[in-house]
Amino acid sequence: MNKxxxxxxxxxxxxxxxxxxxxxxxxxxxxxxxxxxxxxxGITETNLSTKEKLEDFNYIxxxxxxxxxxxxxxxxxxxxxxxxxxxxxxxxxxxxxxxxEFLVAMYGILDELNNPHTNICEGVGFTYLYTxxxxxxxxxxxxxxxDAFNDPVVLERYNPTTENFASDNASPIIQExxxxxxxxxxxxxxxxxxxxxxxxxxxxxxxxxxxxEESSKSDKLIIDIRGNYGxxxxxxxxxxxxxxxxxxxxxxxxxxxxxIREDYDMFYIENLTPIExxxxxxxxxxxxxxxxxxxxxxxxxxxxxxxxxxIDFNGxxxxxxxxxxxxxxxxxxxxxxxxxxxxxxxxxxxxxRVFEHIPIDYLPNSGLIFRYSREMGINVDGxxxxxxxxxxxxxVDPTPNDDYTKDLCIMTALED
Numbered sequence: 001m002n003k004x005x006x007x008x009x010x011x012x013x014x015x016x017x018x019x020x021x022x023x024x025x026x027x028x029x030x031x032x033x034x035x036x037x038x039x040x041x042g043i044t045e046t047n048l049s050t051k052e053k054l055e056d057f058n059y060i061x062x063x064x065x066x067x068x069x070x071x072x073x074x075x076x077x078x079x080x081x082x083x084x085x086x087x088x089x090x091x092x093x094x095x096x097x098x099x100x101e102f103l104v105a106m107y108g109i110l111d112e113l114n115n116p117h118t119n120i121c122e123g124v125g126f127t128y129l130y131t132x133x134x135x136x137x138x139x140x141x142x143x144x145x146x147d148a149f150n151d152p153v154v155l156e157r158y159n160p161t162t163e164n165f166a167s168d169n170a171s172p173i174i175q176e177x178x179x180x181x182x183x184x185x186x187x188x189x190x191x192x193x194x195x196x197x198x199x200x201x202x203x204x205x206x207x208x209x210x211x212x213e214e215s216s217k218s219d220k221l222i223i224d225i226r227g228n229y230g231x232x233x234x235x236x237x238x239x240x241x242x243x244x245x246x247x248x249x250x251x252x253x254x255x256x257x258x259x260i261r262e263d264y265d266m267f268y269i270e271n272l273t274p275i276e277x278x279x280x281x282x283x284x285x286x287x288x289x290x291x292x293x294x295x296x297x298x299x300x301x302x303x304x305x306x307x308x309x310x311i312d313f314n315g316x317x318x319x320x321x322x323x324x325x326x327x328x329x330x331x332x333x334x335x336x337x338x339x340x341x342x343x344x345x346x347x348x349x350x351x352x353r354v355f356e357h358i359p360i361d362y363l364p365n366s367g368l369i370f371r372y373s374r375e376m377g378i379n380v381d382g383x384x385x386x387x388x389x390x391x392x393x394x395x396v397d398p399t400p401n402d403d404y405t406k407d408l409c410i411m412t413a414l415e416d
Contacts, residue, residue, distance in 0.1 A: 033092070035104045040100070043100070043123055048365060050093075052366070053102050053365070057093050060106075061086060063372070067258050067359075068118070068257070068374060069376040074114055082112055102366065103120065116326060117327065119371065126158045127160065129369065154362050154369060156367060177200070180207075180208065183410070183414065184414075188211070190212075190222070190223050190224065191224040192236070195235040195328045195329060201235040204235070208239055216312050219316065220317075220413060223317065223318065223320070224320040225319065225320065225321060225325055225332065226322040227324035228325055229326045230327025230328035231328050235328075238306070242305075242309055243311065244304075247302065252377060252380070252385075253296055254375050254376060255289075255375075256295045272297050289384065301339075318413040319345070320413070321349050325350060325390075330389070333349050344390070344393045344394070345392055345393065345394045345396060347396075348395075350389060351385045354377065356374075359371060373386075394412055
């Protein structure tokens with residue numbers, strides 16, 4: 001999304017601040033929805049009727065009402081009673097004059113949930129998701145389960161090119177994704193901008209492991225994931241595996257409102273247990289929101305040392321975090337803290353540690369692809385991960401600085 005798109009979305013999101021927090025079902029002063037031509041967003045214009053738009057909105061509304069577990073968390077943190085804003089959202093949908101405005105409106109409405117795993121896709125997002133899942137999952141014969149990508153109404157909406165669907169189309173390459181540096185004789189520094197897709201992760205993790213091996217006599221290893229919004233778990237796990245001498249495991253309970261989305265076998269969750277059978281001490285610690293969940297599952301991050309491990313690093317590991325840490329990076333942060341693998345420095349993360357596949361669906365009339373978070377992760381202390389996130393051991397201003405002597409996170413690690 002270019003800067004102009006972001007500005008337009010900000011106009012939509014922030015003009016109606018008071019209105020979007022309103023619970024009264026009365027006359028609304030609706031925000032003006034500003035949108036460019038549909039082609040700018042990578043979609044085609046099909047002239048949806050107001051009825052079709054409302055049907056699509058109500059489709060996702062009912063789905064989220066059934067499966068999405070974070071409405072109460074969102075209201076506690078951000079003061080947004082999303083479900084009770086339905087009338088307002090419908091009026092906003094009615095005010096849209098074309099498909100592009102409908103896309104922008106839906107983007108803003110879902111943004112009110114304050115969960116980056118829950119969003120609707122422009123053309124760029126569609127292409128990224130298609131390419132990511134095609135490359136990473138198709139070799140295992142799993143891509144066929146992602147039916148949403150191949151439905152005719154979806155293909156008409158996004159009109160993907162042959163190049164986008166080429167079988168040898170690689171996962172998107174994340175440019176300048178890492179930085180390696182020797183800060184002083186005793187400390188080495190690794191910056192990871194994103195947990196890159198599989199092929200890139202294999203290449204880069206090997207480079208990073210070689211760097212650590214060459215500097216294994218250092219006293220401190222600083223791994224910087226500030227601003228890292230997640231991606232592929234294998235990226236960070238390969239790095240951890242080269243640094244541990246024995247198996248390390250952390251277990252996390254997760255809660256679900258439903259056990260399956262019947263239309264998509266890929267999103268079936270195995271080994272769920274009715275929440276009535278969960279240990280009472282967990283429920284006593286996790287009082288909030290469990291009344292809306294029907295099932296739980298114990299998830300595990302279990303890592304073994306690399307089979308070809310040849311790094312003899314005995315120093316201290318530091319992990320730099322901030323509010324940009326989310327999803328897979330959040331899993332790294334929570335694992336590093338709960339296992340004792342690293343000392344965390346910076347500020348609290350954004351949370352949403354997930355283990356199961358994030359469902360991908362489409363609106364039946366418009367064909368717009370969306371995904372949504374459905375897994376309520378529980379921290380080891382019994383709190384909701386999406387609410388309390390992961391807090392650092394040492395809290396300091398997390399603002400990065402190219403001059404490490406002015407970077408408080410790096411300096412705190414060096415001085416610890």
